[in-house]
Amino acid sequence: MKKQLANRVIQTDCLDGCRYLDDESIDLIYLDPPFCSQKEHRSFTRDRQLMYAYSDTWNSLEDYSKYMKDRIMEFHRILHSNGSLFYHCDRRTSHIARNLLDSVFGEKNFRSEIIWYYKRWSNTRQGLLPAHQTIYWYTKTGAYHFFPMYENYSASTNVDQLLQRRIRDSYGKSVYERDKNGQTISLSNKKGVPLSDVWDIPILNPKAKERIGYPSQKPILLLDRIIRMVSESGDWVLDPFCGSGTTLVSAKLNGRNYLGFDISPDAVKLSKQRLAAPQRTDSQLMISGRDSYNQIEQEIITLFQGCNIIPIQRNRGIDAIVKGHFCTGPLTVRVQRSCETLAEAAQALYIASISKQSEKMILVQTHANHELFKSNIPAEIEIVESIAFQIEKLKEKLTKDAASAV
Ligand SMILES: C[S@@+](CC[C@H](N)C(=O)[O-])C[C@H]1O[C@@H](n2cnc3c(N)ncnc32)[C@H](O)[C@@H]1O
Known part of the structure; x- marks a missing residue:
């Protein structure tokens, strides 16, 4: 990887940006592209002095699909053989994304469909309140880096479940392991429940420290989880649609090299400002x-x-x-x-x-x-x-x- 690209944010169409990158040079790609919402996304900074916007209107789903496919092929080329790609989408185009990813990465390299679930309180439309988005996780090969993560046990977990070691019996059934006297074997260092594919991470509330008013800004805690799960200190993280730079800020705070592309000059300027003074909002919900x-x-x-x-x-x-x-x-x-x-x-x-x-x-x-x-x-x-x-x-x-x- 070219050293001069380390820790930079570049204003470009990501398709052009990727052409400067060597094959297999990036360890982790997270993308949160336009979702084909057929809207101009606009939002104001907290002091309402500045408005940020990006366009998400397309002639047809076919156009959108072709646009994304060209880019996904480039992302596949530059991804390291141990690397992972996370594609963030929602109900509008998740079916298209899954199809494209299957065709470029291969079905066998599909790892998970992560449901990012959050609480919302009001619904302006007739119908169910949308309260989740989808993140598809694909790897380049079967030999991918993965660092297991654990969540706290819930309060309703049986105390024996927490304290006693389990094994599979001869029928493959999970049972408590016993010593030669028939006593169960206690375990003081259980790490917790392995992280599932449903992630309960709050969306940024209007007063969150890290909220800078960019439309569709994602919480750093979401990116922290992805980055820590599949990459190590010093790895290269690319966000080709970086917007306000959330992925880059998380990568920086976690000691990774980062590279961001965005077509909008405002987004690039904002990302640079955030990177100069990174702020993360802790979530009491996630701590407790x-x-x-x-x-x-x-x-x-x-x-x-x-x-x-x-x-x-x-x-x-x-x-x-x-x-x-x-x-x-x-x-x-x-x-x-x-x-x-x-x-x-x-x-x-x-x-x-x-x-x-x-x-x-x-x-x-x-x-x-x-x-x-x-x-x-x-x-x-x-x-x-x-x-x-x-x-x-x-x-x-x-x-x-x-x-x-x-
Ligand atoms: C959903 S926003 C990303 C938000 C970001 N995840 C955050 O937390 O702030 C999508 C971004 O993609 C950018 N974009 C759209 N088309 C692009 C392209 N071809 N290349 C690079 N960036 C593009 C838009 O300017 C917008 O900032």
């Missing part, structure tokens, strides 16, 4: 797992059984909103956590609610206040005690009454 959210949600749902509320996910201060219209704005609710004082819970609720134009809030107290001084709770907050807390208090009172009666 979706189960931890579901667990909180479950507790809240249990607490509010029978109440007309909408549970809120991923908000630091608000757990739910009471359904209905109130002259005081949205009626927000927070449940006091076991590790929080009443004042801390009230502050979290107050800060989060004020920004939502809420003038009245409900805090559900779940345990006694052991603070030295009476908490200073904002007047906007109404405190209600959870049933469990009321029962605890009643128990305490009855125990005290019984003690003073003897």
Whole structure:
């Protein structure tokens, strides 16, 4: 590979760009090309000072298909024999992409259909809310680099499953391995569940640090996963449709060589700016797992059984909103956590609610206040005690009454 191309972003049609690259010189190619959406994609930077755009309109699916095939053939030529290609698409052209990839790479080099799944909250169309995109993983040969990854066990995993070693018995059935005394053999270093082909990675929320306002900007966490799964430090990563440079930023942060092409001068400029000061937004959901959210949600749902509320996910201060219209704005609710004082819970609720134009809030107290001084709770907050807390208090009172009666 020509050294002068290392860590560059070049404005060009990727078909022309690839012609400068030697056969088998790239270890990983990730492409997120136009999806044939028949739209001009536009979006603004966070301060709304700049608009970025790219065109995704085509005369026909045949045109689109021919355009992509020419490029996929070049990507195949430059891919190393141990290398991988990831093709990002969605429901509009996934059938075309799969066909093209099968014909250029060969069906036997198809590795996985990755479903990138994310939560979305509203749907403007009649029909099902689109909540996933597809990434096809192909390799050049059967001798490809792969570094296994693991996910955390879910909270519902059987404890024996976590701690005990399993083997196949003579019928090929998975059973717990036992020592000569018939005792199961425990295993303290299980790595987790092997990564599946369904990836739950949040889309960039409007306030994410790394969001720069490029249309179809992908999260760095998605690219981190791909890059770490099939490449090593010092490998060459190419994104031929690099847009805002997400792949390049991830490659840089992970110590890979990168090369990006984009036909748009704005995209190239933006990628260079991002590469000069790379930012990654960590996702609490990925650190703690979706189960931890579901667990909180479950507790809240249990607490509010029978109440007309909408549970809120991923908000630091608000757990739910009471359904209905109130002259005081949205009626927000927070449940006091076991590790929080009443004042801390009230502050979290107050800060989060004020920004939502809420003038009245409900805090559900779940345990006694052991603070030295009476908490200073904002007047906007109404405190209600959870049933469990009321029962605890009643128990305490009855125990005290019984003690003073003897
Ligand atoms: C879906 S966007 C990529 C977004 C990118 N993954 C990100 O996270 O920002 C597709 C990009 O392909 C670029 N593009 C379209 N045709 C191209 C071509 N023939 N060669 C290179 N880039 C092209 C567009 O300018 C656009 O930036």
